[in-house]
Structure formats: structure tokens, C-alpha cells
Amino acid sequence: MAKAYWVSAYRAVNDADKLAAYAKLAGPAIAAGGGRFLARGLPAKVYEYGLPERTVLIEFDSVEQARAVHDSPDYQAALAALGDGAERDLRxxxxx
Structure with missing residues (x-):
């Protein structure tokens, strides 16, 4: 079974406090589900249409595991805390 990667590229951070509340809940929910943070933060350099905003890369053992974490009650609570605090593209x- 192939590993899976959760790539979250932020387009804008609208409320740093909401992002911090999200991170406080999301990190433990992702780790508890088996996710391993490989990279997170501002990009060192952007090219083409890239935005100089926060990017997060998380490794999972499978697509199913990644989806289960995203759909879990704990991660959904983190998303609720984020609300409109950021615009992002999660894949x-x-x-x-």
C-alpha cells in the first residue's frame, strides 16, 4: 500500500488567533491518527503562481488513513475552530 500525503497550502491567513486555535487542536488529532508532519511553515522560495503563505506536508500510511483523520470528530473540531480564519487548499x- 502506498503512503499518502496531505498537502495544505494556505492562500491567506485572515485571523492569526483562529489559526492558533486550529493548530492547538489539529496537531494532536493528526498525530493521534498516525500522521507525521514532514514540513510546515512559510516557503523558503515561491515560483510561478505560488503564494508566500504557510504550507504543511503530512505523511500517512495510506489515503484511507489520511481521509479518516480528516473526517474524524477531533479534526472536525479543529476545522470548526479555524472557521474563516484562513483560506487554504487541502489535498x-x-x-x-
Whole structure:
């Protein structure tokens, strides 16, 4: 079974306090579900149409595991805390 990667690219952070509340809940929910943070923070450099906003890369053992974490009650609570605090593009992709 191929590993899966959760890629979250932020387009804008509208409320730093809401983002902090989200992070406080999301980190433990993701880790408890088996997610491993590989990278997070502002990009060192952006090219083409990239935005100089926060990016997060998380590894999971499978797409199913990544989806289960996203859909879990604990992660959904984190999303509720984030609310309109950020605009982002979250993708789950299967490793090669």
C-alpha cells in the first residue's frame, strides 16, 4: 500500500488567533491518527503562481488513513475552530 500525503497550502491567513486555535487542536488529532508532519511553515522560495503563505506536508500510511483523520470528530473540531480564519487548499495525494 502506498503512503499518502496531505498537502495544505494556505492562500491567506485572515485571523492569526483562529489559526492558533486550529493548530492547538489539529496537531494532536493528526498525530493521534498516525500522521507525521514532514514540513510546515512559510516557503523558503515561491515560483510561478505560488503564494508566500504557510504550507504543511503530512505523511500517512495510506489515503484511507489520511481521509479518516480528516473526517474524524477531533479534526472536525479543529476545522470548526479555524472557521474563516484562513483560506487554504487541502489535498490528499497518494505516493508513488
Amino acid at each position: 490528499i495525494i497518494e505516493g508513488v
